[in-house]
Structure formats: structure tokens, C-alpha cells
Amino acid sequence: MPQVSTPVDFPGGYRAAPSKRARLDAERYTSPEFMAREWDTIWTKAWLFVGLMEDLEEPGDYFIYDLGRESIIITRTDEDRISAFFNVCQHRGNRIFTNEWGSVNDIACPYHGWTYGLDGRLKKVPDEDRFAGGVPCAERSLKPVRLDTWAGLIWITMNDDAPPLDEFLGLIIPQLAPYRFEKMRLVKHQTVHLDANWKTLKDNFLEQYHVDFIHPQHASFVDCCNSKNDLWPFGHTRTSVEGFVTNPRYGIPSEVPDLMKMGLQAIGLDPDAFKGRVPAIREAASKQKRKIGEELGFSYSEFNDDQVTDVYQYDFFPNLFMTIKAEELWIYGPRPHPSDPNKCFFDKWTLQIPAEVAVDKDRGLALGADPGLLRYENDDRPEHDVFTQDDVIAGKHTMTITIDQDIYYLRDMQAGMHSRGFSHALLNEDEARVQHFHDWVDVWMEDDPFRRQVQSQAAE
Ligand code: FES
Ligand SMILES: [Fe+2]
Incomplete structure (x- = not known):
């Protein structure tokens, strides 16, 4: 046959x-x-597979996923959460991480020292009082990317309108469970x-x-x-x-x-x-x-x-x-x-x-x-x-x-x-x-x- x-x-x-x-x-x-x-x-x-959860064991562990002209930070934010952010500083657009992976306490841009928490929140701006009108920290936090996990595998999508990962993978998930x-x-x-x-x-x-x-x-x-x-x-x-x-x-x-x-x-x-x-x-x-x-x-x-x-x-x-x-x-x-x-x-x-x-x-x-x-x-x-x-x-x-x-x-x-x-x-x-x-x-x-x-x- x-x-x-x-x-x-x-x-x-x-x-x-x-x-x-x-x-x-x-x-x-x-x-x-x-x-x-x-x-x-x-x-x-x-939805795109980007890497393995086993590479993000501790909070602060991160790796970079480069795709075309984009670069995305995948990091363990805390014990229970993995997050993804565009790898771009919200001050003037510098690419923040250039190492493929590492472990950090904060996400700090090396150019002028803007510092973000592992949750992407902007938390330190050197000479903040020199910004007329202040820095709107919430608006200037790292831009998040949608992320989900399945079976130890990490996936992201840049599309907020995509269906959930489990709908995108459909029958595949139960087939591969064993x-x-x-x-x-x-x-x-x-x-x-x-x-x-x-x-x-x-x-x-x-x-x-x-x-x-x-x-x-x-x-x-x-x-x-x-x-x-x-x-x-x-x-x-x-x-x-x-x-x-x-x-x-x-x-x-x-x-x-x-x-x-x-x-x-x-x-x-x-x-x-x-x-x-x-x-x-x-x-x-x-x-x-x-x-x-x-x-x-x-x-x-x-x-x-x-x-x-x-x-x-x-x-x-x-x-x-x-x-x-x-x-x-x-x-x-x-x-x-x-x-x-x-x-x-x-x-x-x-x-x-x-x-x-x-x-x-x-x-x-x-x-x-x-x-x-x-x-x-x-x-x-x-x-x-x-x-x-x-x-x-x-x-x-x-x-x-x-x-x-x-x-x-x-x-x-x-x-x-x-x-x-x-x-x-x-x-x-x-x-x-x-x-x-x-x-x-x-x-x-x-x-x-x-x-x-x-x-x-x-x-x-
Ligand atoms: S571009 Fe990142 S701190 Fe200036
Ligand atoms: Fe082949």
C-alpha cells in the first residue's frame, strides 16, 4: 500500500x-x-516555538530568540512565570541583550542605564529629573510578547489576535501527551x-x-x-x-x-x-x-x-x-x-x-x-x-x-x-x-x- x-x-x-x-x-x-x-x-x-523551559530554571535566567529583524527576550520572571519582551530599550531603542543567554537580577540597558524589572516594568532611569515632565514608567516599560508553554516547550506569538496555543496545536496536544x-x-x-x-x-x-x-x-x-x-x-x-x-x-x-x-x-x-x-x-x-x-x-x-x-x-x-x-x-x-x-x-x-x-x-x-x-x-x-x-x-x-x-x-x-x-x-x-x-x-x-x-x- x-x-x-x-x-x-x-x-x-x-x-x-x-x-x-x-x-x-x-x-x-x-x-x-x-x-x-x-x-x-x-x-x-x-505561534512559534522559541526554546526550552529547562533553560530557564531560576528567576532571572533568560535567553534570546532572534527571528528575522526581531530579537525577543524570554525570561523567568518568578518561580511560576515565564515572560517574553521585545529586546529593545524604550529610551532610544537600543537592543538590550546581545548575549544569547545569561542570568540577571534586572534587565538593564547598557547604553544609558535604564533598568527594567524581570516583569518588564521600568524601575530606574538615571537623572530622571532631567526629563521635563517626568518619565511615564508604565508606558515606557518593555513591550511584552504573548507567550505560552506546553510540555516544557516555550512558544510566542507577536499576534494578539491569534487563538490560544492549545487551539493552534489542536489534536497534536493529546496525541503527544504520552x-x-x-x-x-x-x-x-x-x-x-x-x-x-x-x-x-x-x-x-x-x-x-x-x-x-x-x-x-x-x-x-x-x-x-x-x-x-x-x-x-x-x-x-x-x-x-x-x-x-x-x-x-x-x-x-x-x-x-x-x-x-x-x-x-x-x-x-x-x-x-x-x-x-x-x-x-x-x-x-x-x-x-x-x-x-x-x-x-x-x-x-x-x-x-x-x-x-x-x-x-x-x-x-x-x-x-x-x-x-x-x-x-x-x-x-x-x-x-x-x-x-x-x-x-x-x-x-x-x-x-x-x-x-x-x-x-x-x-x-x-x-x-x-x-x-x-x-x-x-x-x-x-x-x-x-x-x-x-x-x-x-x-x-x-x-x-x-x-x-x-x-x-x-x-x-x-x-x-x-x-x-x-x-x-x-x-x-x-x-x-x-x-x-x-x-x-x-x-x-x-x-x-x-x-x-x-x-x-x-x-x-
Ligand atoms: S537606549 Fe537604553 S538607556 Fe538609552
Ligand atoms: Fe531527507
Whole structure:
């Protein structure tokens, strides 16, 4: 059975299927005018993931989220509250924080010393009596940005009229509840500067048509031919890919492929026991994970069987992907460049369940794909590695073999968009998520993405 893509509406009357299909012409990837309209209609209107609550443990901890020409301070105001403010002083507009993160008692502008509380309130103005008429402190407090949190993840929107975050995420929230992201720990944080439009990168991660060609290794541990895709309102989508299986396009091997052997050994299964029985592995792996999970202290009881073995990739419109396994979460996606449509920044946060519940060194057991990365309770936060596309191509930095393989092609894709010999893309059924994403780009740019379906008065 080939891939199946199904539109699914969200509660609250939000429809999944847009009214018209977008044409993916080259201009949408290359034009500064198109980019400027995206800023006004998408980036300043949607909810955006900005970072992790685990980076804001104490009051005064902050980090900066840069997006296009904006810079936003995300800080823990007190024990119970996280706030966001535009990173701009209300005296004469200086950018206040230039460090990516830190910990402060107050938010102080270095230029003339205006000082704001962690709640953004202006509380100290040097030589205040020299301002004729005084300083209206309430008006001159830091400008807040709407913020919400879900499962240890922090989101902001610059749009006061956007629906609440839980409406924007709709069905996604209950689907992902068993994963308990808030209990996972950051093990890697990376950003690569790419020579590609942000949507060129998006398109790459929205289809698996390219997998056989640039990720040949995948054939030995996942089935990317028969994925199931959900197409959701606002442009969000999901794909589910079976794990602990081989790609049926190449027939069923009698031997267990090497990459799958490693996965089996990690959870204490003998690969030789599956010689000639490769299709039995998925169910056996699921049972074994549940068994050793209980022993190690990581319970799979909230997960259904598919969630124990399979890989889900969610795309949150506009720019965030999550690749989700029971033990590991990748959060990744592009941020637009401030001015150049041919560039973007690609961030990736890798989270895993804590080492304490993932490994038993004595017995050689490890839940999760990459036990080498696991972080113990007292380990420091990983550095934020920032590097270039050329660093990845030269093998100096890696974002995993799979993503490196993707990155290799992005510059060539972007270059091709500028050719007189290319006008627009032709997509197949297995690229339905690419089409859905662009259909919704057009809704955001030309229409009201938050329009609700009018309930029919006539009873069915
Ligand atoms: S611009 Fe910040 S104190 Fe003057
Ligand atoms: Fe890929």
C-alpha cells in the first residue's frame, strides 16, 4: 500500500483542507517581495516555538530568540512565570541583550542605564529629573510578547489576535501527551547557517520521495514507502513511519540488516534469533522495550504499540519539525534570514530521556537510538554549536548522517530556483505534505488562517 494522506479537522471548527492549491513557482523561494509579505502575514502572526523551559530554571535566567529583524527576550520572571519582551530599550531603542543567554537580577540597558524589572516594568532611569515632565514608567516599560508553554516547550506569538496555543496545536496536544517531553533532557543544541530559503528546507523534510536516493541506509530499519500522513489546519501535518521493519520495496531479507542488529542488541535481543523472521522483529522489539523499560525505570505504559517502535514526524506551521520516538525528540527547523531569501538558519535541539532511566551499563542495555549522547542529571547543558553548511559538507560538524545528507542538496535546490530553465514544481501524491504546507502558506498570506468552519444549520 502506498502512502496515504488524510485531511483531519481540528476541534473548534478549524478546517484542514484549504480552498485552493498553491502553485510552487520559483519566485516564492527567491523573491525579496514574497519574503517581506511572509514576514507581515506569517512570522508576525503564527505561534512559534522559541526554546526550552529547562533553560530557564531560576528567576532571572533568560535567553534570546532572534527571528528575522526581531530579537525577543524570554525570561523567568518568578518561580511560576515565564515572560517574553521585545529586546529593545524604550529610551532610544537600543537592543538590550546581545548575549544569547545569561542570568540577571534586572534587565538593564547598557547604553544609558535604564533598568527594567524581570516583569518588564521600568524601575530606574538615571537623572530622571532631567526629563521635563517626568518619565511615564508604565508606558515606557518593555513591550511584552504573548507567550505560552506546553510540555516544557516555550512558544510566542507577536499576534494578539491569534487563538490560544492549545487551539493552534489542536489534536497534536493529546496525541503527544504520552511522550512527556518535559521529562526529557537537552543533549545537543545546534544551528547551521544555510544557503537556502526556509521553505526549501521545509520541503525537504515534508516528503520521503527522496529517501531511497539520498538516504539509502533507511531501507534497513524503517518503511518510508507506506507512511501515513495527516494534513491539519493552519498548515500543520504529521507522518508516521514504521520502525524495526525493512523497506518492502526491496523484498524481505533473510538476514537482519546491520543497522537493525545494533538496535536489537541495545535492548537485549539476539539478532540471530530473527534470521529468516525479520518481519517478526517489530512486535518483539515492542514487547522487549516494555519489559526492560519497567526494569530500568522508564515506563511505556502510556504508549500504544506503534508509539513504542515507530517514528513520527510532526510539522508545526510555519517552521518547526519534531521527529519523535518514545525515548528521543528532535526539534528542528528553519528561521528566516533578516533580509536574504536565499539564506536561513537551521536550529536543532536533541532531547532524550534521562540517562538514569535509559541505560543499564552492567547488562549492556540502552533504550533509545543514541546512548552515546545520553545526559546524566549532573551533566552541564550542552554548548550551542553554530556552524556553516560548508562545515557539514566537509564533515567537520554533523547533525546526524540523515540530516547531513539532506543539507548537502539544499544549496543546489536553491540555486536551481534561480534558473530561467525552471518555472514551477510538479508534485506527486507522496509529496502531499509539501503541497499542503504551501497551500496554507497562501492562506496565511492571502486570507484569514484562523477562520472557523461555519456549522451547518441543517441537521444531517
Ligand atoms: S537606549 Fe537604553 S538607556 Fe538609552
Ligand atoms: Fe531527507
